[in-house]
Amino acid sequence: CTVIFTRLATKDLHKPISILFCNLAVSDLFTSFSGFWISMLFITNPDITIFGSKDMLAPYALYTTSILSTIYNLVSIGVERYLAVAKSMRTRFRVARNHSIAVVFINWVLAFFLGCLPLMGWNCLHKEESVSVLYSPFCVNYLIFIAIPNVVVAFIIPLFTYLRIIIILRRRKLRMKACGQATGTYKSAEIQVARTSIFIWLLALISYAPFFAGVIFDATNQRCHIDLYPGVYIFRNCTAVLITINCLGNPLIYTLKLKTLGAKFKALKCLSINRVRACAI
Numbered sequence: 463c464t465v466i467f468t469r470l471a472t473k474d475l476h477k478p479i480s481i482l483f484c485n486l487a488v489s490d491l492f493t494s495f496s497g498f499w500i501s502m503l504f505i506t507n508p509d510i511t512i513f514g515s516k517d518m519l520a521p522y523a524l525y526t527t528s529i530l531s532t533i534y535n536l537v538s539i540g541v542e543r544y545l546a547v548a549k550s551m552r553t554r555f556r557v558a559r560n561h562s563i564a565v566v567f568i569n570w571v572l573a574f575f576l577g578c579l580p581l582m583g584w585n586c587l588h589k590e591e592s593v594s595v596l597y598s599p600f601c602v603n604y605l606i607f608i609a610i611p612n613v614v615v616a617f618i619i620p621l622f623t624y625l626r627i628i629i630i631l632r633r634r635k636l637r638m639k640a641c642g643q644a645t646g647t648y649k650s651a652e653i654q655v656a657r658t659s660i661f662i663w664l665l666a667l668i669s670y671a672p673f674f675a676g677v678i679f680d681a682t683n684q685r686c687h688i689d690l691y692p693g694v695y696i697f698r699n700c701t702a703v704l705i706t707i708n709c710l711g712n713p714l715i716y717t718l719k720l721k722t723l724g725a726k727f728k729a730l731k732c733l734s735i736n737r738v739r740a741c742a743i
Contacts, residue, residue: 463487463491464713465483465484465485465487466484466488467495469483469484469487469598471578478542478558478559478561479539479542479543479546479560479562480510481541481559481562481563481566482525482535482538482539482542482562482565482566485531485535485566486532486535486536486539486620486712487570487712487713489528489532489535489645489711490528490532490710490713491524491532491709492524492527492528492531493528493529493705493706493709494706494709495524495528496521496524496525496528497525497702497705499521499524499525500518500521500522500525500702503517503518503521504699509630510599512598513597513598514587514593514594514599515588515598516587516599516713518598519580519581519585519587519599520581520597522580522597522600523577523578523580523581525578526575526576526577526580526608527556527573527574527577527578528573529571529705530572530573530576530577530579530608530612531570531573532709532712533538533612533615534569534571534572535566535613535665536616536620536662536712537615537616537619538565538566538569538622538683540619540620540623540664541594541619541629542562542565542627543622543623543624544624546739547627547630547631547690551565551594553600554604554723576608579604580599580600580601580604583599584601585599585604586598586599586600586601589600589623594680595680595683595685595686595694596676596677596679596694596695596698597680602680602681604675605680605681606677606681609673609677610672611729613670613674615669617663617666620662620663620665620666624662631662639671661711661715664717665708665712665715666708668707669704669707669711670703670704670705670708671741672697672700672704672715673701673705676698676701679694698738712718713716
């Protein structure tokens, strides 16, 4: 909420990449909200989160939609950074606000379509042969259909984009060094991109790898709910906690870490004391 408020209240942060950052914060907010909804259902009626119920379809669908939107936003940010660095050095192409808005719209449409497939009928409420043990009443084949392609997208595309950015910056640094020019700026940019990409990979690996492992276990498991209680369900809850930690880590890596956004947030905080001056600004 802090990221969303700061970016909407600051006009000079309404850039294409800022739109993607703000949309990422919205996706993380939806993920946290849906996780809280599932937690309340677990507290009030734990059995439906273990054995499955029609009441779990909507919160699980919202949870899936928000996770998919977060993944697509992370990929979009990586692609935008690559286009901004690589293409702008060769041509006059630049990512405009309309491009970012179109990408945000497409991300949400795709996430809602894939996430709401169980609400459209792809569920195992009335059949037991392929029901998920961890996420009943979802079907195992639906979880595999959702998990495997999106895990590949979430890891392969950011890997390519950030590695390409580092390679491009290093090549330009070597060219400038050969011409006897100062390379401090490119060296600093290269280090910053490398650190950011490492943080991205570590956070994504820690957050989503256990969930993916749970889906693989769910697909190969032949035992019933009672036989797996409580150890497997504790693991399932831990994967949800890790995904929530990812929602907390994304603003720190992508937005709050930026000096510009931090300075704007401090300015807004100081201006809140003087309401007249804040309204004038």
